[in-house]
Each structure stands twice: as structure tokens, then as C-alpha cells.
Amino acid sequence: MDAIDRQLVALLLEDGRLTYQELARAVRLSANTTADRVRKLHASGVIRGYHATLDHTAIGRPLHLISDLRLREGTDNDEFHRGLAGIPQVIEAFRVTGEYDYQIRVACTGTEEFEGVLAVLKREHGVREVRSRLLLHHIPLTPGSILEL
Amino acid sequence: MDAIDRQLVALLLEDGRLTYQELARAVRLSANTTADRVRKLHASGVIRGYHATLDHTAIGRPLHLISDLRLREGTDNDEFHRGLAGIPQVIEAFRVTGEYDYQIRVACTGTEEFEGVLAVLKREHGVREVRSRLLLHHIPLTPGSILEL
DNA sequence: TATGAAATTTTTAGCCA
DNA sequence: TGGCTAAAAATTTCATA
Numbered sequence: 001m002d003a004i005d006r007q008l009v010a011l012l013l014e015d016g017r018l019t020y021q022e023l024a025r026a027v028r029l030s031a032n033t034t035a036d037r038v039r040k041l042h043a044s045g046v047i048r049g050y051h052a053t054l055d056h057t058a059i060g061r062p063l064h065l066i067s068d069l070r071l072r073e074g075t076d077n078d079e080f081h082r083g084l085a086g087i088p089q090v091i092e093a094f095r096v097t098g099e100y101d102y103q104i105r106v107a108c109t110g111t112e113e114f115e116g117v118l119a120v121l122k123r124e125h126g127v128r129e130v131r132s133r134l135l136l137h138h139i140p141l142t143p144g145s146i147l148e149l
Numbered sequence: 150m151d152a153i154d155r156q157l158v159a160l161l162l163e164d165g166r167l168t169y170q171e172l173a174r175a176v177r178l179s180a181n182t183t184a185d186r187v188r189k190l191h192a193s194g195v196i197r198g199y200h201a202t203l204d205h206t207a208i209g210r211p212l213h214l215i216s217d218l219r220l221r222e223g224t225d226n227d228e229f230h231r232g233l234a235g236i237p238q239v240i241e242a243f244r245v246t247g248e249y250d251y252q253i254r255v256a257c258t259g260t261e262e263f264e265g266v267l268a269v270l271k272r273e274h275g276v277r278e279v280r281s282r283l284l285l286h287h288i289p290l291t292p293g294s295i296l297e298l
Numbered sequence: 299t300a301t302g303a304a305a306t307t308t309t310t311a312g313c314c315a
Numbered sequence: 316t317g318g319c320t321a322a323a324a325a326t327t328t329c330a331t332a
């Protein structure tokens with residue numbers, strides 16, 4: 001994990017479909033060596049994976065919310081995780097400390113759909129309390145900057 | 150945006166580096182037609198982009214937190230956004246409604262570093278109040294399921 | 299880490315229903 | 316429009332040093 005690896009990761013954070021040749025030009029190595037390095041970064045777990053990013057608004061789900069969830073006593077964690085994975089509107093989920101147990105991010109067609117998601121969470125998945133806020137705007141950052149530290 | 154497009158997007162959400170040939174095999178079209186469709190999905194904005202995902206723990210930042218931020222009166226939003234982008238430990242940021250104005254996700258080497266981030270936010274970027282919780286576990290979901298609706 | 303050849307993939311252009 | 320084939324260009328992989 002030297003300076004060149006950090007550069008490669010930074011480039012791939014920006015555009016995960018850059019070819020090895022393009023990466024190679026940027027770091028001034030051969031395409032081959034570059035491919036080796038990138039594969040090793042993936043194999044070693046530094047790069048967890050590559051993923052397309054979806055515009056949920058463009059597919060008809062413009063209502064985005066962050067909800068804190070508290071579970072009822074005795075709700076099984078793994079079962080709850082599987083339950084979350086079964087709700088398509090839930091696009092991200094974290095176990096957290098503090099007042100609530102989980103925080104999820106949700107993308108819905110509208111308020112009625114969100115109401116349905118909440119109802120399912122409470123009725124079928126052991127959710128006792130919810131606090132939600134509307135997600136207004138995703139602030140664009142420069143994820144690669146963390147590698148410069 | 151028909152059933153095949155949805156299948157393609159779902160595949161690329163899982164693995165953003167799948168080749169057009171691999172995608173083509175999965176949806177039983179020619180590599181060419183598949184490439185056309187994927188390029189159109191990107192051009193039309195359904196696919197926002199492709200990005201490598203970093204394992205922050207693997208690069209020495211195992212402390213992950215979610216912090217709610219409230220800004221002081223009169224703090225300029227765009228200026229604040231630029232400020233956030235200048236803090237490498239901030240890996241995601243949203244403008245939200247509710248009790249707080251923003252929610253950010255942070256990855257740090259340890260508590261001292263996080264303390265430093267909080268200090269900078271308050272001293273230099275107009276943050277008035279912070280509420281943080283530790284991020285314990287990222288629940289793995291199936292992002293493509295949203296396309297099946 | 300680099301080189302060069304082989305295999306694969308992507309792009310381009312033209313064509314068909 | 317949506318799909319295809321085929322040839323050309325680009326890229327990746329593999330063997331070797």
C-alpha cells in the first residue's frame with residue numbers, strides 16, 4: 001500500500017470502470033503492473049468491491065428518508081437483518097450505538113409507500129420505535145482525499 | 150427501462166466491473182446490444198456512476214461514526230459543503246430535515262482523530278451542535294431488489 | 299516491474315425486422 | 316427503435332525474464 005496504490009484506489013473511487021491502461025497512464029506504470037496492483041488491492045480487501053450507483057429519483061423513487069429504529073426486546077438480530085434485506089425500499093442499513101439500535105436509508109415513490117414500509121417494519125420485524133427525517137440533498141465529497149492522510 | 154434494463158442495473162449494482170460480454174450472457178442478448186443499453190442507462194442518468202468501495206478499516210481507520218450537525222445561524226450552505234469536502238475523514242454527507250441540519254459519516258484512526266474532526270467542524274465551519282453515535286455494523290442488503298418493484 | 303504474444307473485450311459500422 | 320453480425324481497435328491475460 002504505497003503512494004501508487006493510494007493513487008490507484010483514489011482513481012477507482014471516482015470511476016470504478018477505468019481500464020487498467022487508463023489507470024496505468026495516470027500512475028506511469030505498465031498496464032500489466034497496474035492490473036496486478038489493482039487485483040492485489042481487491043484480493044487483500046482494501047478495495048471491497050465495485051458497484052454501479054443508482055439514481056433512485058430517476059427510477060421513480062424521489063422520496064428519500066433516514067430512519068432511526070429501536071427494536072422490541074428479544075428481537076433476533078440476524079432475523080431482523082434478513083427482514084431488512086427483504087424490503088426493497090431499504091437501500092442502506094447500519095447497526096449503531098445510542099438511543100436507537102439501527103439506522104436505515106429508504107427510497108420510496110411517495111409518502112404512502114413509506115407508510116407501508118414503516119407498517120411492515122413494526123408489524124413483521126420487531127421495530128418498536130421510529131424517528132425519521134427527510135433527506136434533502138446529498139453533498140458531493142472527494143472520497144479519495146482520505147488516502148492522502 | 151424495461152425488464153432487461155432492470156436486470157442489467159441489478160447486476161451492475163452487485164459488480165460494477167462486469168464486462169459487457171458477461172452482462173450479455175446473463176440477459177441473453179449480444180454483447181453489443183448490451184453495451185448500448187448500459188451506455189444509455191448511464192447517459193440517461195439511471196446509473197449515476199461506478200465506484201470502487203473502500204474498506205476503511207483495512208487502511209487504518211476502524212472508527213466509524215454517524216454525526217448529526219446543527220449549524221450556527223448565518224452559516225453559508227455552499228461554503229459549509231466545501232468545508233466538509235475538505236475534511237478527508239468525512240466519507241458521506243447529507244442535508245436533512247428535523248432537529249439537525251446535516252448528517253455525516255466519518256471514518257477515523259481513533260478517538261483523538263475524531264476529536265480533531267469535531268474541533269475543526271466547530272471552529273472553522275460553523276457547526277454549533279453535534280450528536281454522534283458509533284457505527285457498529287454495516288448490514289449487507291440486496292440493492293437490486295428495488296428494481297423488482 | 300516490464301515485455302510481447304495470445305485471448306478477450308469493446309467499439310464501430312452496416313444491416314435487418 | 317431495438318437487435319444483430321463482422322471487422323477493427325483496444326484491453327486484458329499469460330508466459331517469461
